[in-house]
Amino acid sequence: MKKIFIIPVLLCTMVFFTLYAFKEIKTFHSPSPDADNAGLKLPEGFGALKVADVGARARHIVVTPQGIIYVKLARVKDKKGIIVLKEDNDGKAKITGSFGNYGGTGIYLKDGYLYASSNTGVFRYKLNEKNEVVDPENPETIVQGLKMGRQHETKSLVLDNDGNLYVNIGVPSNSCQENDRGLKSPGIPGCPLLDSAGGIWQFKANELNQSYAQGNRYATGLRNVVGLDWNQENNQLFVMQHGRDNLNSSWPDLYNTKESAELPAECLYALKKGDDAGWPFMYYDGIQGKKIVAPEYGGDKKKEASAKYLNPAAVYPAHMAPNGLLFYTGNMFPERYKNGAFIAFHGSWNRAPEPQKGFFVVFQPFIDGKPSGNWEIFADNFAGSAEKAAMNKADHRPCGLAQGADGSLYVTDDVKGSIYRVVYNKK
Template sequence: MKIKSILKACACLLFWSSLGLNTTGQSQNAGLKLPPGFSAKTILDSSGKTRHLVVLPGGLIYVKMARPWKGNGIMILKEDNAGKASIAGGFGDYGGTGIYVKNGYLYASSNEAVFRYKLNEKNEVLTPDQPERIITGLKMGRQHETKSIVLDNDNNIYVNIGSPSNSCQLQDRQPGSLGVPGCPLLDSAGGIWQFRVDKADQSYSQGIRYATGLRNVVGLDWNQQNNTLFVTQHGRDQLNDLFPAFYTAQQNAELPAECLYMIKKGDDAGFPFAYYDQLQKKYMQAPEYGGDGKKEAGKKYLEPVVAFPGHMAPNGLLFYTGTQFPEKYRNGAFVAFHGSWNRTPQKQEGYYVVFVPFANGKPSGNWEVFADGFSGQAEVMTPRQAKHRPCGLAQGPDGALYVTDDVKGTIYKIEYKK
């Protein structure tokens, strides 16, 4: 009888362990799988759809909401010494994704404009109901409408303006429809625009199209080692669905790459005329513009510094400059993958945070999965199964890594202890 009880207890322990739980039923590392020495916890269990965020000294956190939550498009959190955050207020009646802090100002974007708020010495917003609108009139379609933002060290702000279509077809996402000649939407979308941070109500005419040929950028950050902009692009969809004569379902699931680019002024990443094939390591002509899955596009487009598998949706990019994590992570890039929806009939991919080692401002090794298990599923066949989907990344003053989830609004904090 005693042996049966021991066996039963062991079986129970194995069951809880398989779920990432300890014997008291409490989640270990908030259900995440992490490298040795790292731990994770949730500082906020649920809220609205949290997108990008900033974490400031004194436990103050500003979170951009995809849509206003309880009337506020920016949520204010206060993290206590025990590592739990409480909602301390909010402001802004607009949804969106972008949020950034630099030189005493908080910058935030709607899907059509960018605002800034003056901060006091405690990093509190002085006039939450009276923001300065510094950019207005940005193109917004029914897809890829979010405006991610980042600042450089010379008082410039960079704004992603995503393509309002999948691949600039005459009839969007319709089988066999060809591309619009010249793709005129690139005049106002499908790229990164540069504006000044201190001028009011700038429009396209006051900005500069800094880079083009980028279908949709959600993750972007400024690399301080080489003083350069880096972005992660969402690649185009539905190669097999739209052009089944040229692509198999397997190719549809894997292509094209989700690319990490180092961006200089005037760069062209090829969209919609070409896409990057990470398997062949070359640009291919898009089928909407004369491609057949075999025709190369040549070497006129910007080469990615990393080409990830297709359709994983890189929504967050952060260069780690803290000292809490081991030396290998210093100045490297974390990328939050929101997860795919269009790899059927294969299982979906992504739903994790990866790490890319960097040295002297360039990748120095292969990327690796850093934090996995956000989805809560062994296999995800449809995004609706995912309990959480990573979106935004931020570094805390102590070097901890914060990750948002825009399914339930959970916010994770990842730490390292020797």
């Protein structure tokens, strides 16, 4: 008699798990785009929907396989700096909670923890099997006491696959002048600010209460990095630097307003331990395609900088403020996007009298872990119109990027807190 019941029991078990799996797949199907693609302009075959509005400056973002969205806010809202949202079957999301009594930019999901940064430190929260934060009121402090000034204060972060945490520490200066942004003010010899800022610091991801003493300066000569990501294809850190300002206003005898608007390039760097990208002693001239000595340190806009400084992996127009970097590893988008990089350009403020630029997400093709070919605009019209972009009156400014479990692309807005989701309609 026992053998008679084995087959029915097995069949019932198989049906149960098949239906359960189907339910999970159905729960996370790709949603339909909004009728107007949430106001965005996208390549053919792509669509977009507005997932939610959080009503505050949304910075970096992570999305779990269960459809939970964690958004880091630049400034606290109702005394909380991390917003939690939950998606429904239509791809829209509702705010379900908030926690963290600090503003900031960085947020990252890795190995059962949610990491988040203030402007002076990094914290982490234990997650359960559903990727929900277990104890939101009592985070562990991973790093504390990081330098913060009145500019470039954000602490973006990323983790590698070997238990290391990488944190940007932007320098509170434009070009390390004796009088910051002053007229013909020379650079401070050796730029002592680099001892504690202007680079990427490496810490242990699982050690508590670290400070500069426990960390290592992984790379230096980086004025400010907001967008960064770990390239899984070649196991390497990539970062987007915000280039320097004020070439004309500080050095009018050398640079006219147009040159100041178009220099220097915003640069993508592939970093290894010990690299020096050269700030403040040089900048990269994307027009000449050369590393040029900074005027604060004796440059004349033609004198080339030392070969010891790192060459960029790719360059982009000046002052567009790259705030998000994401290597795409999903399967939803066409194959050409696989392992390439999406970059969110927040938009310029200092190209006048030339039109302001940016306010879009671009795609940078990669082959074998290296940039290959020209970058292209992927998602545009965050500003609302070309006129609003040119006048620096953008309705929205893209900032953070994340990849959904289905391979869709999420983009945050650092003006009104809109969250966008870009999907591809496979045909």
